[in-house]
Amino acid sequence: MNFYVYIIQSERDGTFYKGYTEYPALRIEQHNLGECSYTSNKTPWKLVALLQFETKSEALIKEKKLKKYSSESLRALIQSDQNKLNDGVG
Secondary structure, eight states: OOEEEEEEEETTTOOEEEEEESOHHHHHHHHHTTOSTTTGGGOOEEEEEEEEESSHHHHHHHHHHHTTOOHHHHHHHHHSTTOGGGGTOO
16 A cells, blocks of 8 residues: 655645645545635645655655745655656556
C-alpha cells in the first residue's frame, strides 16, 4: 500500500492546504464537497501536488515539514520531480 501527502490549492483565493491520505481521489472529493471544516469555505480546490511514500510514518513526517513551508517553497515542490502529478501518476 502507498501513502500520500498532497497539496491542494484553492481556486477561490490561491491558498494552499497540505494533508496526508491513503486515497487521494477520495480525499480531494471530500475537500470539494465541504466535508472538511478547515477547507470548506475556500472551495473549489485543485490537486497540485502528490508525493508518494512506502510507509505511513514517512508520509506523516513529510506532511509535518510541509506545514512549515513558505508559499515559494511549496511552488518549487509542485514543479519538482518529487511531485507524482508531473509524471502522470495520481
